[in-house]
Amino acid sequence: MDQDLRNKLAGIVGAENLLPGEVVRARPPAWNTHQPCLAHTVVLPASTGEVADVLAACYSARQSVVTYGGVTNLVQGCATTPEDLVLDLARMNAIEEIDTTALTMTAQAGLILRNAQEAADAEGLIYPVDIGARDNCTLGGNVSTNAGGSKVIRYGMTRDSVLGIEAVLADGTVLSSMNRYIKNNSGFDLKHLFIGTEGVLGVVTRVVMRLANKPQSHNVALLACNSYDDTVRVLNEVRARLGSALCGFEVMWNSFYEHVVQPKGQQAAMIAPGQYCYVLIEAMGSNPDFDDDVFAATMEALFTSGSVSDGVLAKSGQEREAMWAVRHDVEWIVSGAQNFDISLRISDVGNYVESLTRELGNALPTAHVVAFGHLGDNNLHISVVGEYSASERDVVEHHVYHLLKPYSGAISAEHGIGLEKRGWLPLSRSSNEIATMRALKRTLDPRNLLNPGKVVGTP
Numbered sequence: 001m002d003q004d005l006r007n008k009l010a011g012i013v014g015a016e017n018l019l020p021g022e023v024v025r026a027r028p029p030a031w032n033t034h035q036p037c038l039a040h041t042v043v044l045p046a047s048t049g050e051v052a053d054v055l056a057a058c059y060s061a062r063q064s065v066v067t068y069g070g071v072t073n074l075v076q077g078c079a080t081t082p083e084d085l086v087l088d089l090a091r092m093n094a095i096e097e098i099d100t101t102a103l104t105m106t107a108q109a110g111l112i113l114r115n116a117q118e119a120a121d122a123e124g125l126i127y128p129v130d131i132g133a134r135d136n137c138t139l140g141g142n143v144s145t146n147a148g149g150s151k152v153i154r155y156g157m158t159r160d161s162v163l164g165i166e167a168v169l170a171d172g173t174v175l176s177s178m179n180r181y182i183k184n185n186s187g188f189d190l191k192h193l194f195i196g197t198e199g200v201l202g203v204v205t206r207v208v209m210r211l212a213n214k215p216q217s218h219n220v221a222l223l224a225c226n227s228y229d230d231t232v233r234v235l236n237e238v239r240a241r242l243g244s245a246l247c248g249f250e251v252m253w254n255s256f257y258e259h260v261v262q263p264k265g266q267q268a269a270m271i272a273p274g275q276y277c278y279v280l281i282e283a284m285g286s287n288p289d290f291d292d293d294v295f296a297a298t299m300e301a302l303f304t305s306g307s308v309s310d311g312v313l314a315k316s317g318q319e320r321e322a323m324w325a326v327r328h329d330v331e332w333i334v335s336g337a338q339n340f341d342i343s344l345r346i347s348d349v350g351n352y353v354e355s356l357t358r359e360l361g362n363a364l365p366t367a368h369v370v371a372f373g374h375l376g377d378n379n380l381h382i383s384v385v386g387e388y389s390a391s392e393r394d395v396v397e398h399h400v401y402h403l404l405k406p407y408s409g410a411i412s413a414e415h416g417i418g419l420e421k422r423g424w425l426p427l428s429r430s431s432n433e434i435a436t437m438r439a440l441k442r443t444l445d446p447r448n449l450l451n452p453g454k455v456v457g458t459p
Contacts, residue, residue: 008056023042024088055087062449065170066086069110089205105211126212150248155247193244202445217285221311225276241298248376252327253377255370280326340384341379353382358397364395410428
């Protein structure tokens, strides 16, 4: 970076908020997502105005920019090169307003998800988006990747919680679309340009998020099933009986479960490992006496039907947390596996897992396939654990993605595309769709400076 640009940036954010890349590179990452900071400079703005001035200066200098939130994504969405500058939004972490009547939170994009959840909780409300990286990921990152998580079956993806956005384009233009209304059909809803587009069209700086009333009842059960057909029957039964109270339906194949519970893992084994798969069911409602009885009756009906071979119902908050700790124990996978995040029809998931395990095992006998995910909303996580050569990693990718084709599956359910899945995008999107994505990129970022190379490559 030339000295003139460096001086301009120091004048905008202060010299103390302009860091050499090696300073950030030396810090241990919160999540080992294999994205070391290779950028030459890290800039930490404190406001939308400063972001706009920084991007305008970079645009004039043709300086590429990669935006940082918590850097917890798993698809190389924040990967940098020595030619890049990092725009780190860590200082932009303020909650501007919580409106307890409108049920909204207005905040800067660098706010940590956990802090947003706790602030809502203090007001008797909830911010319903919840993912495993909650202690490190940011609202801006969640918006940019359209994060999902464990409550999508009830509350939807991050997109469904966003009312308004303020974003800055590559040339420094500020688009302030801080809508606060559920209904607003006043022209194009421009916020959707920046939700799930991974920072390639603009930098999200502020958001208006929807909140919800805090549930008064909370029930969780961990069940075991002997087959995938039984698992689907359980899902259909709880959807019918629990209705809108159902907010989580997580499935863990034994390949996942046996690794995280004792004796192999660290979590308490409330049900012994070794069964086909394990189901975590969560329900929240507004009438504790009624809801608790309905949940208990639903669990009893599942046992009576024969769809469940074993199970336990949480009797306290501590037991609920212990059950969720099993599902959230994923850091061993994040750092030590090839990770995939796909969507299929629920009826196809079981056959896909069995086909992948069999065919990848034939092609690569050392491959250990681990399966788990948010089955209630079609989302399956596949992790192939182990150390493999580049050619072996290609074999793994080929099997995971090409086996999706007969099912018309999606290569990304909630993690995004980044660099890692870019080459596989044509499996899930048509040539006309990809051409339109690239046209949007050329229009909003004609110099290809924002998160270059991600999602659609060179436009």
